[in-house]
Amino acid sequence: MDPAYSVIIFTSSSGAGYGLLIWLALARLTGAWEIGPVAAVVACLVALALVTTGLLSSTFHLGHPERAWRAMTQWRSSWLSREGVFAVLVYPAALVFTAGWIWDAVSPALMMAAALATLVLSLITVYCTSMIYASLKTIPRWSNGFVPPVYLIFALASGGLLFAVLLGAAGAADMSAMVLLLVVLLAAWLIKWYYWRFIDEQKVESDPGTATGLGHLGKVTQLEAPHTSENYLLKEMGFQVARRHATKLRRYALLLGMVVPAVLLIVAGNLAGAAQIATLIAALLIGLGGVIVERWLFFAEARHLVTLFYGRTV
């Protein structure tokens, strides 16, 4: 699949945003971390900005963004529609939740409810996003049980790196918090690692023989494509990344997304003040770089069944 910037930014940015909202909601609900209200509001706004950036980015690839409202209407059948609905529902909850940190009009009970709603709706929204992909039977590398957990935990992991910066700013980035975030981060990449192993070994039932129904005549190869230049289908769904290149990128993703941030989190746990914040910002930026590489691979490595008609394998 074409690793378009719009979808990479959409999924990674909104994922990080929802992840941060979830951590903030957890912070409020559990009271586990001392974060000042102003910092919390800033963090909420950052999270909403990321979510909004992601959602806006996803509209960039629409042919008719002005009709985007219509995407809310088919929640009964479409995961994309559901995602749209929940993405919208997150906003009122998150706004109340944001305001509640500093605005007394929001009662503690309402604030708790808003935090809970933000947490649940964010999780659901990320789940819906993942299901947009996981529901596509046409793309075996997406249509599997790994994709929703990967999306959810990556939201938590990338949101966690943001949250770490917030903790640092609030002076609450102690080693226990760092270890918790580290565990989430490692878990995310562990699942991702299993996902990669899964898609590498995945056996797909469909091949050019089943696609054309000519398999009984032997191995099917394409002699001539319908047209000599690439069409929409091939540009959109025929993207190919060489195996060797992909392996290299996976290593970069692991290095940037997991190894470096993990080390930096531990280092940060031993630091304080500006040095700690700087370290956590570095962890965040490098970590998000890893997530973007991971997301690029998620699209680039996905093979669509339609390419079978062009003589490829999936």
Place this chain on the structure above:
Amino acid sequence: MALLKQERINPSPVVADEVKNTTCYMCACRCGIRVYLRNGQVRYIEGNPDHPVNRGVLCGKGSSGIMQHLSPARLSNPLKRVGPRGSGEFEEISWEEALDLATKWLGDCRKTDPRRLAFFTGRDQSQSVTALWATKFGTPNHAAHGGFCSVNMAAAGLYTIGGSFWEFGEPDWERTRYFMMFGVAEDHDSNPIKTGLGHLKGRENTKFVSINPVRTGYSAIADEWVGIRPGTDGLFVMALIHELFKAQKIDLDFLVRYTNAPWLVRVEPGHPENGLFLRDADGNPLAWDREAGAPVNALLPDITPELAGLVETPEGVKARPAFEIMANRYLEPRYSADEVAETTGVPAATIRRIAAELAHAAFEQEIELDVEWTDWAGRKHDKMIGRPVSMHAMRGISAHSNGFHTCRAIHLLQMLLGSVDCPGGFRYKPPFPRPCPPGPKPTGKPDQVKPDTPMPGPPLGFTLGPEDLLVDEDGAPCRIDKGFSWEHPLSAHGLMHMAIPNAWAADPYPVDTLFMYMANMAWNSSMNTKGTMEMLTDIDEDTGEYRIPHIIYSDAYASEMTSYSDLVLPDTTYLERWDCISLLDRPISSAHGPADSIRQPVVKPDRNVRPFQDVLIDLGARLGLPGFVKDDGSPLYPGGYADYIVNHERMPGIGPLAGWRGEDGETFGRGAPNPKQLEKYIENGSFWHYQLPDSQQYYKHANRDYLEFAVHMGFIPKAEQIVMQVYSEPMQKFRLAAEGHGEHQPPEHLRERVRTYFDPLPIWYTPIEETQVEHKEYPIHAITQRPMAMYHSWGSQNAWLRQIHGFNRLCMHRDLAAEVGVSDDDWVYVESHNGRIKCQVKTMTGCERNTVWTWNAIGKRRGAWNLDPDAAEGEKGFLLNHLISELLPQGSGGRRMSNSDPVTGQAAWFDLRVKITRAEAGDGRSEPQFEPLKPVPGIVSKPKDLRFGEQFLPEGSWRRKNS
């Protein structure tokens, strides 16, 4: 909420304000089309369900006619060259100026020596008017493109069975049981063949065999694909004949009745008439009658001729029936399956099996139709007996230098199986069959060409012997293309591919003006394309002028050739013109009966262009050509081509169109011109078709009622049986001349050549180029195929078709690719004795192991056809033409012969041999590359993105962006 409601679709939108019927011109098939017009624009083109050619279907080319009509390569104004030839620098001029200039150049030629005009037309479908014009002009230097296309098939067929393959005959699609197709391209009779194959394949017990080095298109759906080595089909067919003879599976009744197999051939080696037929005092051929024990007129009915045995006439002349000579020839062991297997690449067992299958289909599955008919002698028959084996052949046979004989071999096989124009067999399409060969003879001998005088007959025709050749006293050619000379005595269609090289070399003489129509000679229609471009721009040092001083060219589009012309006469598109698809020319008849059709202007041109035929008729009048002016010198056809179509009479009562003749349109075939004829055609869907009665559907060569009908129609001069020619006497006449007999003998350097190739029975020989290049050096055959969705060079300007074939690759068997060390999309050099090209590879399995092929005419010169200079056609597309020389590598006696069939002059495109080596991708461009052509002035502007069709959306639709 209204916004969320399901859309309401109008199931019955208005699709046309008007529907006009006309004839397609997207290839040579000439289907009937219905053009839907909406707000004066072409909305849709579909097949005409009533039309005899296509019965409502329409191929990809025909369906893309709108894009041809709207091509951005359309010319808009007459152009006069102002820069160097080939520079593309032109100025737009008025028609008056253009016609004055043309009249001056042409008039100067005619006044001095009409041969100084060479007038050749390409994919023209009005050859009867262009030939008439050339005749009246007085130049023998005229032909259409048949010489580089189909003449082997036409000549072999017409000299043998009085009809031919290509689009002039067809298998009995409804009844055939065994169909063999040899090297068929897909641009003639293309829709009838597709429909026929679809029909045939649905029947049990019917088999379709394709003999073709490449398994694409039709061959893909064949029951059996015989991936033969190019140029060896003749040997394969002779091996089949060998098997049939050996097993005596021969239709002797057919041979005796319908062919010259029983005719007595003089066998007295060394005698000036050795090998000719014995004839009586009236010129009738003789056969040996078994009952009478004496020679009798072989044309008489009810004789019982012997087919074998040496006989001696009362005059003491020794002779044998042609049959025996033929049988002995093909029983020779060199034609056995085992012997030919290696050369043809077809396993001996396959050859034997196919021979057995042919015999089985022909003789064990005989068809009987309960249809009464009367033979030429007036004898009634209550049944029509059919041998359901049919054959079809095209370019794979014709484009070799042994194609004439190969095609004759196929016809021989048909005759031996008794399957010519019988139920289930190959069928003639009227006006065929015609006598073998038909008249007239070619015109253009030295005494037939005079200044300001028409020639006494048409330039092209059929030679019967050396006396008919167009040569001077020394045996040198009279025509610029050396047609009908000793080099190519039976060149019934001329040799358009030699016109430019010979004119450039002033061999046999220089010309002043080259006048061409619709022929892309500066690119894909020439052999040795680069050399041709150089010839067109070469300057004679003595005169400082171009060696070919004037080039007038008419075409609707800015092709590569346009840039090499001095005067460009812009033609219309096919939807803007009158045309007739005439029985005098290349008819659209089916085996069921004769048919012809017209094109009518369905839209008016929006540019300053004129139909070529109108211009030609106008020029004829300006030049005062007889037949184009009245006695008072005023134009005979002031109404242009439409006027000519209606009012021209070739013979009294016979004109370009056969339908609705007579003053009131009450008759057909023969009758006075009908002023309302075109209206009648339009009323009838722009075609006329006559369904022959059942009793005339078969045996047309010997069917009295049909033959009488054919005389009425002007197809044949006399209602006499058309006797097929197993043994060709005209061939033997040329051979005798080469052996030193007679008044007209070939020049010494051609004597051996004529003796070798003029065998009265079909022979097979290695294609000539193959014998002249080192096989180790050039081990691979290289040929082209024609894509079904593209016709010649025209398709690339077509926004839809160019998406299907935007560039071509060199296709080869995967084993060969492995040997060369390449795989898909790698680059290779392909080298022949004439040059080298670079192109990309595609591997496959459906290809003869040592043959490479590519799609024909996809590669374009950058900048031509108003395509962007970086279009794939120019960047990656390529032509094999650069590798093919118009001359053979070696000469005989210091002369290099043209790369053509030595009998007919047919261009031998497919004799090419090459070597292939791996190349680096480099800049990713094919080679050779030439400077991009500049856009010529006045070509229509083109959109970057095409939104054709939005104008037909309802007013106010947001999808109507530009209109």
Place this chain on the structure above:
Amino acid sequence: MTMLPKTTKKKLGLVTDLDICVGCHACAVNCKEWNTGGHSAPLTDLNAYGKDPNGVWFNRVHVYETDDGENTRTVNFPRSCLHCETPDCVTVCPTGASYKREEDGIVLVDAEKCIGCKLCSWACPYGAREYDEDDGIMKKCTLCIDRIYNENIPEAEREPACVITCPARARHFGDLGDPESDISKLVEKRGGFALMPETGYQPVNRYLPPRPRKVDVGDTGAPAQLEPAEEAKSSSAFFNWLDKALSR
């Protein structure tokens, strides 16, 4: 409405006969010319006369080779929307633009509702969805919805353009939901199959498989080879077979 109808009254669809398709692209081009001025107008061609032209086409014709180790074949293969009974291309649509008609099963896109998110094209394994970048909406085969019911067209011609134009008559149109229809009987008789049944979308369209080739000894009833006639063994006796009197 992107919920699928539980059943459709008809299952209109196409049947393509791979045994006789010669790969001429007539279906593709005629479809293009009909539809570019019809319901889905225009079928935009980007860069029409430049490098890499890229247009909207509802039919595309592939050519395949098959190889079982011994025999290889070439098969021409037109591809278009299969109007599946349970297609995800409809259900994934977030706007309701994509829908399957209850009355005849045709899958359509409402050009006024489509936001151009392209998800339907991702959900279709058959490549039936064609995105028109210039219009910003998805387009697709409509089974010539503006032909098949069109009262301005003679009744016999109310068929999709690809069917009516096919020179080999390799395409058929009809109600595949009615077992008694001609087209259903044809599918039954010829062993028509669906593409990629494993995806579970239940295509309505069917393909008829290439027939077995009559290429082996005996397939036409003929022997492996002709037996030479007795006389053929001696050249002197060979012409004895001509002894029967033959009359002209």
